[in-house]
Amino acid sequence: xxxxxxxxxPLGALPGVPxxxxxxxxxxxxxYGHRIMRRRSNEITSEAALRGARGSAxxxxxxxxxxxxxRRSDFSGDAEARVVGAALRLTAxxxxxxxxxxxxPLRVLARLHLVAAADSDEAAGRxxxxxxxxxxxxxxxxxxxxxxxxxxxxxxxEGLSRIVVAGSSAPAxxxxxxxxxxxxxxxxxxxxxxxxARAAERIVLVGSGLDPKSVCPAEAGHAELGRDxxxxxxxxxxxxxxxxxxxxxxxxxxxxxLGVRESTAVCEALxxxxx
Numbered sequence: 335x336x337x338x339x340x341x342x343x344p345l346g347a348l349p350g351v352p353x354x355x356x357x358x359x360x361x362x363x364x365x366y367g368h369r370i371m372r373r374r375s376n377e378i379t380s381e382a383a384l385r386g387a388r389g390s391a392x393x394x395x396x397x398x399x400x401x402x403x404x405r406r407s408d409f410s411g412d413a414e415a416r417v418v419g420a421a422l423r424l425t426a427x428x429x430x431x432x433x434x435x436x437x438x439p440l441r442v443l444a445r446l447h448l449v450a451a452a453d454s455d456e457a458a459g460r461x462x463x464x465x466x467x468x469x470x471x472x473x474x475x476x477x478x479x480x481x482x483x484x485x486x487x488x489x490x491x492e493g494l495s496r497i498v499v500a501g502s503s504a505p506a507x508x509x510x511x512x513x514x515x516x517x518x519x520x521x522x523x524x525x526x527x528x529x530x531a532r533a534a535e536r537i538v539l540v541g542s543g544l545d546p547k548s549v550c551p552a553e554a555g556h557a558e559l560g561r562d563x564x565x566x567x568x569x570x571x572x573x574x575x576x577x578x579x580x581x582x583x584x585x586x587x588x589x590x591x592l593g594v595r596e597s598t599a600v601c602e603a604l605x606x607x608x609x
Contacts (some may be wrong), residue, residue, distance in 0.1 A: 342497060342509060346508050348583070349576075350583075354583060358544075362590070365550065365598050382550065383425045387421040387424070390529055390532045391403070393556055393564060394421070395474065396415075420451070425536070427449045436498060439534075450533075451526055455526075461487055476565070487520050487522045494512075506538065509538050510542070511586040513535060515572075517531035536552065563585070567585035
């Protein structure tokens with residue numbers, strides 16, 4: 335039996351976090367208990383993926399309407415179109431990487447960045463080196479935060495990898511929030527860091543068993559809460575204080591619940607025969 339301390343376990347006891355975890359669990363259980371989920375869960379999963387990709391793109395500055403994302407097939411045009419295309423590719427790819435995540439999270443992150451960047455970044459798939467800038471296509475909510483240097487990035491990525499591989503007793507919401515927060519703050523790649531961070535959050539939520547059918551698009555919830563609230567909560571995470579960490583985890587919990595609300599609305603529409 336390992337005697338290595340679980341660094342995430344204390345986060346689950348921070349003020350407000352147990353309540354957030356419990357609220358998320360109840361919300362997820364409700365949507366999974368919907369009668370439509372028993373017969374048409376694949377349709378809910380597909381719609382959640384689309385809405386999640388759209389939400390992630392919004393947070394990265396591409397504020398497209400859902401129907402525009404649904405309608406378009408060419409995402410090679412301007413910067414906003416390329417961001418939406420990257421978000422859609424990541425959402426599709428995330429489901430293919432679940433079995434690899436627990437064994438090799440850094441390999442998964444490299445793959446996510448490669449998929450997001452496509453041919454737009456010569457350094458696609460590897461963390462940035464000393465002196466290399468971060469060039470996001472559009473300004474993201476993390477742009478106001480200090481950019482950690484390459485050595486700090488390497489050390490913290492390795493630490494995050496060890497936590498994922500070793501496993502944690504912390505609730506899935508806590509682990510997903512930490513993975514998301516670390517990647518968004520560190521900005522380990524030369525581009526598309528926000529998109530990669532949110533795709534990794536999705537992988538944790540699905541792979542942990544909290545949302546095994548991927549029908550609770552947290553990205554859509556983050557977008558609904560707004561870029562300003564996202565940036566403020568992320569700054570709290572970056573501060574490293576107990577208050578900031580708790581606020582970030584609670585924020586991520588609200589995002590999951592709003593994602594649940596999106597999919598519940600889809601279930602209701604399908605039940606009425608309106609979609």
